[in-house]
Amino acid sequence: MYRFLLTPRWWGINVFVVLAIPFCIFMGSWQLGRFEDRVQDHETATTQDESAREEAARPLAELLPVDKATVGDQTTVRGRYDDQLLVPERELDGREGYYVLTLLRTDAGQALPVVRGWLPGEPDPAKAPAPPTGEVTVTGALQAAESVGANGVSGRTGWPDGQTGAISAATLLNLVPYDVYDAWVTLNEGDSGMRAVPVSAPQNTGLDLKAFQNLGYTAEWFAFVGFVIFMWFRLLRREVELARDAELGLAPEEEPEPRPTPSGV
Helix, strand or coil: CCHHHHCHHHHHHHHHHHHHHHHHHHHHHHHHHHHHHHHHHHHHHHHHHHHHHHCCCEEHHHCCCCCCCCCCCEEEEEEEEEEEEEEEEEEECCEEEEEEEEEEEECCCCEEEEEEEEEECCCCCCCCCCCCCCEEEEEEEEEECCCCCCCCCCCCCCCCCCECCCCCHHHHCCCCCCCECCEEEEECCCHHHCECCCCCCCCCCCCCHHHHHHHHHHHHHHHHHHHHHHHHHHHHHHHHHHHHHHHCCCCCCCCCCCCCCCCCC
């Protein structure tokens, strides 16, 4: 009854099933591992942010270039505030608003973007407090350069004068006539009554949309394993039933081919 399993057709089906199941399990396990890594990164970043505030601030040069290990670390920089820009479409505690970003010119010649605080509503230069004059010492949490689509960064282009959509050297170099560090700092306490901007998690970490995409792909791969097994058993059952019917002489008879009609009739 099961001799059909030795036919070339069923050899092909069996080989496909034997290869597909471990492949799907591997891909599902890999996607699950990616999700677990992001959860671990999220927990690490949270713990790191809490411990970083308790540690002494270090000079900026010791923390560059910014990576997962240094994001959120406290840094201290001396310089003079220069150009000021507004960063619109930034949400804080469920409210729409904007960052007040001021470039701190350092003795090294480069400028460090400093987010002095957040204000609610539409960007308005008249409402943004002017930066302190003279030489100042800035202390805050170090942040990595932003990219479109990460941490609420808008992909919109064509911002009005005095505004920028992302905080990065690539963006700011087109707006100011001096070199800019590919990093930025958010003050621990908002300047001039503004609200302080919390530390953002590094890109590709944390429980963001990509993390839950990994979890969704995990479910899809394991669901496909069940689908492959279900279809194999369904095909097997059908073949067994056909073989049993054939042994009992219950196989459906083929309809006779119609005889051609003589011409001229």
